[in-house]
Amino acid sequence: xxxxxxxxxxAAVVLAGLAACGSxxxxxxxxxxxxxxxxxxxxxxxxxxEAADGAYTIRTxxxxxxxxxxxxxxxxxxxxxxxSIDIISLDPPFIPExxxxxxxxxxxxxxxxxxxxxxxxxxxxxxxxxDELVAVPFWANTQLLWYRxxxxxxxxxxxxxxxxxxxxxxxxxxxQDKYLGVQGIRAEALTVWINALVTSAGGEILDNPEAPADxxxxxxxxxxxxxxxxxxxxxxxxxxxxPGLANEDExxxxxxxxGDRGSFMVNWPFVWSATLAGVEAGDLDQSLVDxxxxxxxxxxxxxxxxxxxxxxxxxxxxAFSEHPDLALEAAQCIVTPDNQAYYMVTNGNPASNxxxxxxxDVQETFxxxxxxxxSLEAAAPRPQTPYYNEVSTGLxxxxxxxxSVTPDSSPERATxxxxxxxxxxxxx
Amino acid sequence: xxxxxxxxxxxxxxxxxxxxDNGGKVPLSDRARSERRLGWYxxxxxxxxxxxxxxxPILQAFYESLFKYRLTDPDAREFTWLNNYLVxxxxxxxxxxxxxxxxxxxxxxxxxxxxGFALAxxxxxxxxxxxxxxxxxxxxxxAIITVVSAFAWFYAFSIDSGFVNSWFAWVPGISENTxxxxxFGTSVFVIIxxxxxxxxxxxxxxxxxxxxxxxxxxxxxxxxxxxxxWQRMYKVTIPNMKAAIMVALLFRTLxxxxxxxxxxIMTQGANxxxxxxxxxxxxxxxxxxxxxxSAVSVLLFLCVVLISFLFIKLFKVDLASxxxxx
Numbered sequence: 001x002x003x004x005x006x007x008x009x010x011a012a013v014v015l016a017g018l019a020a021c022g023s024x025x026x027x028x029x030x031x032x033x034x035x036x037x038x039x040x041x042x043x044x045x046x047x048x049x050e051a052a053d054g055a056y057t058i059r060t061x062x063x064x065x066x067x068x069x070x071x072x073x074x075x076x077x078x079x080x081x082x083x084s085i086d087i088i089s090l091d092p093p094f095i096p097e098x099x100x101x102x103x104x105x106x107x108x109x110x111x112x113x114x115x116x117x118x119x120x121x122x123x124x125x126x127x128x129x130x131d132e133l134v135a136v137p138f139w140a141n142t143q144l145l146w147y148r149x150x151x152x153x154x155x156x157x158x159x160x161x162x163x164x165x166x167x168x169x170x171x172x173x174x175x176q177d178k179y180l181g182v183q184g185i186r187a188e189a190l191t192v193w194i195n196a197l198v199t200s201a202g203g204e205i206l207d208n209p210e211a212p213a214d215x216x217x218x219x220x221x222x223x224x225x226x227x228x229x230x231x232x233x234x235x236x237x238x239x240x241x242x243p244g245l246a247n248e249d250e251x252x253x254x255x256x257x258x259g260d261r262g263s264f265m266v267n268w269p270f271v272w273s274a275t276l277a278g279v280e281a282g283d284l285d286q287s288l289v290d291x292x293x294x295x296x297x298x299x300x301x302x303x304x305x306x307x308x309x310x311x312x313x314x315x316x317x318x319a320f321s322e323h324p325d326l327a328l329e330a331a332q333c334i335v336t337p338d339n340q341a342y343y344m345v346t347n348g349n350p351a352s353n354x355x356x357x358x359x360x361d362v363q364e365t366f367x368x369x370x371x372x373x374x375s376l377e378a379a380a381p382r383p384q385t386p387y388y389n390e391v392s393t394g395l396x397x398x399x400x401x402x403x404s405v406t407p408d409s410s411p412e413r414a415t416x417x418x419x420x421x422x423x424x425x426x427x428x
Numbered sequence: 429x430x431x432x433x434x435x436x437x438x439x440x441x442x443x444x445x446x447x448x449d450n451g452g453k454v455p456l457s458d459r460a461r462s463e464r465r466l467g468w469y470x471x472x473x474x475x476x477x478x479x480x481x482x483x484x485p486i487l488q489a490f491y492e493s494l495f496k497y498r499l500t501d502p503d504a505r506e507f508t509w510l511n512n513y514l515v516x517x518x519x520x521x522x523x524x525x526x527x528x529x530x531x532x533x534x535x536x537x538x539x540x541x542x543x544g545f546a547l548a549x550x551x552x553x554x555x556x557x558x559x560x561x562x563x564x565x566x567x568x569x570x571a572i573i574t575v576v577s578a579f580a581w582f583y584a585f586s587i588d589s590g591f592v593n594s595w596f597a598w599v600p601g602i603s604e605n606t607x608x609x610x611x612f613g614t615s616v617f618v619i620i621x622x623x624x625x626x627x628x629x630x631x632x633x634x635x636x637x638x639x640x641x642x643x644x645x646x647x648x649x650x651x652x653x654x655x656x657x658w659q660r661m662y663k664v665t666i667p668n669m670k671a672a673i674m675v676a677l678l679f680r681t682l683x684x685x686x687x688x689x690x691x692x693i694m695t696q697g698a699n700x701x702x703x704x705x706x707x708x709x710x711x712x713x714x715x716x717x718x719x720x721x722s723a724v725s726v727l728l729f730l731c732v733v734l735i736s737f738l739f740i741k742l743f744k745v746d747l748a749s750x751x752x753x754x
Contacts, residue, residue, distance in 0.1 A: 072713055079499045079716075101500040186698040243605035244587040246698070252588055386500070389714060400698060401610065424496060427521045427720070428710055 028323045029057045030086040030330055033074065035313060036065050040347035041089065048333040056326045058087070067091040067188055071389070078103035078318065085318035086327040087334075090135055092126035092314055092381060093388045096209075099129040100386040105317040105324045107133050115332060122310040122379035123352035129384065130210065134316065136331045139343060140352035141311035142375040143196070143266050144368065145169075145295045151176050151263040152293065159295035163306070166197075166231045166298045169264040173240050180235055181253035181265025184245040184402040191382060191392040192309045193266070194399060197228035199307035199380035201300040205395070209385040213422040216385065220411035227300050229399075229407040236402035246401040258284060266297060268311065269372055273348035273365075294368045296375060310379035312352060350376070393428055394418035486729060493722035500716055512723035522707065522724070526731075529703045532616065533684040536623045540680060541673070543624070544631035551632070552639045570629035578693035581622035585609070612699045619690045619701065627683065631676045638672025639665070678739045682732055704728050 034041040045058040052058075061084075063070040071094040077085060078098065090098070098104050107115075112133040116124050123137040147159055147169075155172030157164055173180045183189035198205055203224020207217040219225065235241050241248060242256050250267055254274060257265040265271070275292065278284035297308035315331040317324055333339070340351035341359035350372050356362060357373050366372065383391055398414040399405050420426040456464070493512050497505045516522050547566055554562050569577065585592050585608040596602045608614045642665050650660045666673070688705040695701045697710070708728055712721025 068714065072716075075500055075716055079502075097500055103500075186696060244607050244610070246607060246610040247587065255588055389716075393710075393714065424720070425515060427516060427519045427707060427724070428715060 027054055027057050028326055029059050030321075030323060030327050031084050032058050032060050032087040032089070032330070032334075033063050033085060034060045034089045035063050035067075035070055035091070037349065038347045040343045040349070043346075044334050044339055044343065047339065048330055051333055052330070056323065056330060058330055063089070067094070068389070070094075071097075074098065075101075075103075078320070081320045082318070083320045083322050086321040086323060087331055088316040088318060089138070089313045090316045092310070092312060093384070093392070095127065095135055095314065095316065096129045096384045097386040097388060098316065099134040103316075103319050104134050105319045105321065105327070107136065107317070107328065111136075111328060111332065115335060118337075118354045119352050120354060120373065120376040120379075122376045122381065123312060123314070125384075126310060126312070126381050127314040135314035136316075136328075136335055137312075137352040138315050138335050139312045139340060139349045140376050140379075141268050141309075141350055142372060142379045143192075143268055143297055143309045144371060144375060145298050146181070146257060146265045146267055146271060147293050147295065148178075148257075148262055148264075148291050149293045150291055151178055160293055163296055164298050165302050166300060167302075169298055170231070170234050170238075170240060173263045174238060176263060177261070178263035179242040179256050179259075179261045180240045180263060181248075181257040181267060182235060182241055182245070183248055183250055183253055183266075184232075184236070184241055184400070185247050185249045185252075186396045186400040187249060188392060188396075189249050190396050190400060192311070194228055194232075194395055195380065195382045196266075196297065196307060196309045197231055197300060198224050200297070200304075201225075201227040202304070203228075204383070206383040206385060206391065209383045211385075213387055213424075216387065216391075216419070216422050218415040218418060220415050222411075224300075225411040226407035229405050229410045231300070232399070232402050232405040232410075233407065236405060241402065246403070258288060264298075269350055269366065269368070270348045272368070294371060296371065296378075305378060307380035308375045308378060310376070310381045312349070352376070387422055390421050390428060391418055394421055397428070486726075489722040489725050489729075492718050493720075493726050495719040497719040498715075498717055508719070512720050513727070515720065516723050516727060521702070522704075522727075524700060525702045525704050525707045528616070528701060529685055529687065529705075532620055532623070532687055532703065533681060535620050536627070536684050537677060537680050539620075539624050540628045540631045541677060543628045544676070545635050545673075547628065547632035548635035548639055551636050566632060567629045569626050570633075572626065574626060574689040575693060577626045578622060578690045581618060581625075581690075582609075582694045585618050609695055610699070612701065615695050615699045615701050619687075619694055622690050622694075623684065623687060627680065631680050634676035634679070635669070635672060638669035638676070641672065642668040674739065674743050678736065681735055681739070685732060685735060686728070704731070 032041070032045055034045075042060050045060050049056070049058050063073060070091060074085070074088060074090075074094075075098070078101070095104075115136045116133065119137045120140055122142070123140040124133070126140070127133055127135040127137050145159060145164070147157075152159055152172065155176055157168060157172055169180060172178075183193050195205055198220070201224035203222050204219045207219045208215070211217070236245060242261070244252060244256075248256070250270075253265050253267055254271045256262055257267075257271070258275065258278070272292075272294075275284060275289060279286055279289055297306040299306040315334060317327045317331060321327050335353070337351070337353045337355035337359075340353050341356040341362050343349055344351050344356060345359075345361045345365045350366075350369075351357065351362070354373060357369050362369050382388070385391060394417045395414050398417055399410050404410075417426065417428075421428050494507060494509060495505055496508045496511070551559060551562055551566065572580075584590050587593065587605070587607050587609075590608075592608070593602060593604050593606055597604060606614070608618050646664050646668065647660060650664050655663065686705050687703055688709065691697060691701055691703050691706050692709070697703075697706050702710075704724070705728065708721055708724040710721075711717050711724055715721070
């Protein structure tokens with residue numbers, strides 16, 4: 001009984017707190033739901049509050065760390081018409097679901113035009129649903145091929161000047177007895193990898209991503225799907241992903257890459273700032289940094305361009321916001337090239353606006369800034385469907401652990417499972 | 429809470445006594461009637477609260493489970509009778525999750541019963557001065573939040589930051605490169621080990637209460653008759669605390685069957701370690717398929733009801749006698 005009374009009392013305190021928040025109406029307070037970062041979005045919120053000069057105040061509210069958990073919280077709140085959601089930091093794959101459900105406020109054409117000026121194509125695509133811009137591009141992420149110069153040289157590769165293929169880096173790692181940094185964990189990171197492999201091979205995971213659930217067609221049972229499975233199989237079967245491949249996320253890949261047996265790694269640019277920070281803290285040696293090179297994401301077939309992963313954050317405006325106009329204004333303030341440059345330099349998250357890359361600080365902090373921009377132009381988004389969660393989880397269930405992946409069975413298993421789940425005939 | 433229900437039991441027993449042997453046909457005496465009323469006054473509020481917080485959500489879940497309903501697409505909501513149950517029960521994923529859950533439940537409860545009993549004996553026999561310290565020490569794991577203990581075990585066994593691999597590298601089968609969360613057997617082992625570590629204190633505490641109920645004079649009589657320690661254990665101690673053992677097992681079985689935190693933190697259901705609660709979570713919270721998820725939850729509820737029923741009918745667990753009322 002005591003516990004129950006306790007929780008009732010706690011709930012009362014929380015309610016009182018909420019009431020207190022809403023009562024100050026002199027300056028409208030906008031709530032910006034942010035994903036965890038190194039404090040950059042909080043700083044941008046206070047900069048834009050200052051710039052607004054009393055028109056509005058931006059308050060941030062932190063979402064969970066995992067992208068899937070962010071989506072769960074936002075979808076539940078928005079389904080309940082939560083008016084406290086003004087601005088939302090959205091992971092692009094989940095934008096179609098929220099847009100289709102009518103949870104994102106419309107963006108007027110003139111605003112859409114101004115916020116897409118000088119923005120990389122990948123980021124515009126990621127913020128678009130049914131040919132309408134439904135979110136404001138903020139920062140855009142892409143993966144590069146990171147490599148240890150010493151290993152590449154010993155294997156006779158020169159990724160900086162000559163695009164490399166997966167086959168080449170697999171052979172190099174094998175001949176040098178090293179590990180490849182890839183993401184084999186049963187999580188979103190695995191979908192990112194599979195999507196990059198399939199699209200680089202010229203295919204698509206979904207043929208008709210905008211179709212209703214029971215009409216969605218998968219594009220995995222194709223040469224592209226099988227080529228993707230073949231690469232994962234080659235890496236896993238030969239133990240090239242290291243002993244922890246089945247749990248390897250982006251961070252674990254980085255640690256593997258920094259270790260004695262590191263060779264090549266596909267990963268987001270955060271690894272650069274993280275490695276520099278490691279050197280500064282004395283955990284890593286400067287010689288490691290000197291040994292690190294970067295190049296475009298590996299291709300599947302020789303002579304063909306790769307389609308690197310696209311990620312990042314776009315800003316949605318909550319459809320139930322009490323101040324949608326102010327929220328839109330605030331979002332435009334947040335994404336100015338100056339703010340994006342600041343965010344990139346301090347938090348390591350690449351800008352979506354190409355102008356930001358001309359900033360001297362950006363160029364100095366990220367020697368590979370131009371490559372990141374090029375990679376973003378070539379990047380392929382993950383399937384843009386309102387059923388992205390089902391597609392991604394279905395892929396993760398059928399293509400994990402990596403050692404079970406084969407070109408003959410995995411594409412077929414994924415196709416069957418995802419099709420049946422979308423028709424409502426299977427559990428996930 | 430416990431005071432209220434104990435009082436209600438007391439009243440019920442008194443009223444039952446008033447009925448005599450004629451099976452309730454004799455009108456109740458004024459005293460019995462007022463005692464019964466007092467029982468309702470005392471237990472009533474708790475009963476109403478229980479209805480509100482358990483019966484209402486259960487009925488709501490059952491209602492939702494009859495619909496095809498996706499939270500982000502409320503307009504497409506459609507009444508589909510029992511179709512969701514058909515989908516769940518004809519799916520191998522459900523049966524595999526049930527199998528994994530049963531496996532985890534059986535192993536954890538069996539190991540915990542033995543370990544818990546041993547710990548209860550230690551606490552029972554410990555010197556009076558040592559007893560409080562010992563009891564606190566044994567209870568510490570139970571006081572830790574499950575998510576926290578799951579993280580602690582996860583990081584201990586994790587391949588990049590864990591210490592288990594380097595400490596136990598001398599054990600055959602364990603090396604620096606053992607990936608505990610890379611396959612089914614090892615993942616389930618860690619999940620079970622963490623669960624056992626966390627909840628053995630609970631079972632041992634319930635068994636300690638049972639041990640305290642075993643009459644000391646029976647023990648002494650057996651000793652005088654020349655019974656060995658084992659004989660006293662099997663013929664006197666265990667039969668006298670059967671009710672306490674069964675209640676402890678029942679509570680732990682129900683708890684273990686609903687395992688979620690360890691799996692969620694350690695594997696997220698990878699390597700076929702998906703359990704029934706996790707399946708319900710994935711359909712309802714991740715997929716936002718309220719209908720299908722509710723069907724899984726209702727089935728989970730029915731499993732729990734079935735377990736309680738089996739325990740009470742098959743093993744004749746008597747909850748009242750476990751409280752020492754008979």
